[in-house]
Amino acid sequence: MFGARFLARALRSCSSAPCPGHRPPARLSVRDALGAQSTSGERVKVQGWIRSVRSQKEVLFLHINDGSSLESLQVVADSSFDNRELAFGSSVEVQGQLVKSPSKKQNMELKAEKIEVVGNCDATAFPFKYKERHPLEYLRQYPHLRCRTNALGSILRVRSEATAAIHSFFKDNGFVHIHTPIITSNDCEGAGELFQVEPSSKIKMPEENFFNVPAFLTVSGQLHLEVMSGAFTQVFTFGPTFRAENSQSRRHLAEFYMVEAEISFVESLQDLMQVMEGLFKTATMMVLSNCPEDVELCHKFIAPGQKERLEHMLKNNFLIISYTEAVEILKQSSQNFTFTPEWGVDLHTEHEKYLVKHCGNIPVFVINYPLALKPFYMRDNEDGPQHTVAAVDLLVPGVGELFGGSLREERYHFLEQRLARSGLTETYQCNISTSRFFLFLSPADPPTRKRKRQQITFQLFSSQHPGP
Numbered sequence: 001m002f003g004a005r006f007l008a009r010a011l012r013s014c015s016s017a018p019c020p021g022h023r024p025p026a027r028l029s030v031r032d033a034l035g036a037q038s039t040s041g042e043r044v045k046v047q048g049w050i051r052s053v054r055s056q057k058e059v060l061f062l063h064i065n066d067g068s069s070l071e072s073l074q075v076v077a078d079s080s081f082d083n084r085e086l087a088f089g090s091s092v093e094v095q096g097q098l099v100k101s102p103s104k105k106q107n108m109e110l111k112a113e114k115i116e117v118v119g120n121c122d123a124t125a126f127p128f129k130y131k132e133r134h135p136l137e138y139l140r141q142y143p144h145l146r147c148r149t150n151a152l153g154s155i156l157r158v159r160s161e162a163t164a165a166i167h168s169f170f171k172d173n174g175f176v177h178i179h180t181p182i183i184t185s186n187d188c189e190g191a192g193e194l195f196q197v198e199p200s201s202k203i204k205m206p207e208e209n210f211f212n213v214p215a216f217l218t219v220s221g222q223l224h225l226e227v228m229s230g231a232f233t234q235v236f237t238f239g240p241t242f243r244a245e246n247s248q249s250r251r252h253l254a255e256f257y258m259v260e261a262e263i264s265f266v267e268s269l270q271d272l273m274q275v276m277e278g279l280f281k282t283a284t285m286m287v288l289s290n291c292p293e294d295v296e297l298c299h300k301f302i303a304p305g306q307k308e309r310l311e312h313m314l315k316n317n318f319l320i321i322s323y324t325e326a327v328e329i330l331k332q333s334s335q336n337f338t339f340t341p342e343w344g345v346d347l348h349t350e351h352e353k354y355l356v357k358h359c360g361n362i363p364v365f366v367i368n369y370p371l372a373l374k375p376f377y378m379r380d381n382e383d384g385p386q387h388t389v390a391a392v393d394l395l396v397p398g399v400g401e402l403f404g405g406s407l408r409e410e411r412y413h414f415l416e417q418r419l420a421r422s423g424l425t426e427t428y429q430c431n432i433s434t435s436r437f438f439l440f441l442s443p444a445d446p447p448t449r450k451r452k453r454q455q456i457t458f459q460l461f462s463s464q465h466p467g468p
Helices: 002-016 030-035 150-172 222-228 269-290 292-302 306-315 323-331 349-358 412-422 429-439
Strands: 043-055 059-065 073-078 091-100 108-119 234-242 255-266 319-322 364-370 388-396 400-408 450-456
Touching: 030 043, 030 073, 030 108, 043 073, 043 108, 059 091, 059 108, 073 091, 150 234, 150 255, 150 269, 150 292, 222 234, 222 255, 255 269, 269 292, 269 306, 269 364, 269 388, 269 400, 292 306, 319 323, 323 349, 323 364, 349 364, 349 388, 349 400
Parallel strands: 073 108, 319 364
Antiparallel strands: 043 059, 043 091, 059 073, 091 108, 234 255, 255 450, 364 388, 388 400, 400 450
16 A cells, blocks of 8 residues: 555656756746847747737737836747737747847847747727827826836836835945834824824724824834934835825825935034935936836936936036025026025925026035924034024925935933923923933033934825725
8 A cells, every 4th residue: 555655656756847858948037038148049938918919921920028128029930829819918928949139129039939828818908009109197097007008117117126226225335224113103293194094993992092092104214213223323214104185296195105214423414415415326327227228218208308317417426505505596596486585484396496407407405404494303503693403405406305314413401492492392202212312321422423314205106096
């Protein structure tokens, strides 16, 4: 009995093992297939969706795309493979030999030996047509299918590359990645209107909160990072944040991704600005280098001129002006602003864009804002009647403010006084405790022991309303 079972098991093992003379084809992405430098006649397997079909008397041409690149891989097959199921949008698996293409339009092509239709697509009912450029308003009607278009595919690949570049920059510079909570009980100094989190059914708990206190979707991970920066000198988080601001504009979104960082023992705003400029340039260079076709498509059809603008920014050192200098530049301008620039009033988007244009379309740091405009935790410059804080915003062409940050107020009595004047002492006891135990090792600590916060609103992908 034992021998029979053992023999049957051995036979099954032999039958499932690949034959030494017939190695299974290597699976390649379209991107890897197109980038292959040499071919040795080895059989490969490519899976993806049909972008175009062209049938001739003796030859069948297919273009296959799997989302790994903007460019599709050309498949050359015998006309006998032609059938109705090989239609635009159908998913297929193609096996064959990867060979050098005689055409100058592509580097490699796949000589098909086997084509299997994995999923059919009714091309007549499919809302997107081959070689037809649909406006973005039309694509919004099909949120579940729009990712299969060139425009949205390119944007999502650029987002993916930018996300990887941001993480890579922080990792290479010794930052620890912290996952801050998405559901929280704090509102982070009133950073934005809150979405409150409650159970979908209130029958079970009519009089009490699920977490015993009111809970909200996070508007910022800053307060959690502050705590972590007492144990790690450099920390960052990169996750979704939510603002319940029902404004239909690009700058007021219900959901967006934001990078925030905390660095301990920073000596000046210059240290902070170096991190900001380094992050911006590193992420931009990686996107331009690794997504050239996607950037080119965006340059041609979505945001003309942006590629040259980015390249111009990379070639130059970012400029630095004070808030006071910025206001003087705006006052001397002949442009009619909707909001009149005045010292002590916050800069609006129109002001920010003008300042960047005035500085030669080079990103510009604006530093030392009025104390009354900024939160209590920003360090007092103690600079006389104007009274500013060590805060900085990075303004970039076409956008305005992209990064914002400041040195932290590390002097305990200053922090207490500002909280008392604002009536926030009880609310932010945690901040006072953090400052006491993390920053003040002794009363003789040197005044250069400072902290700062770096907050970057990197609007990679957002949505006003729930949906795919």
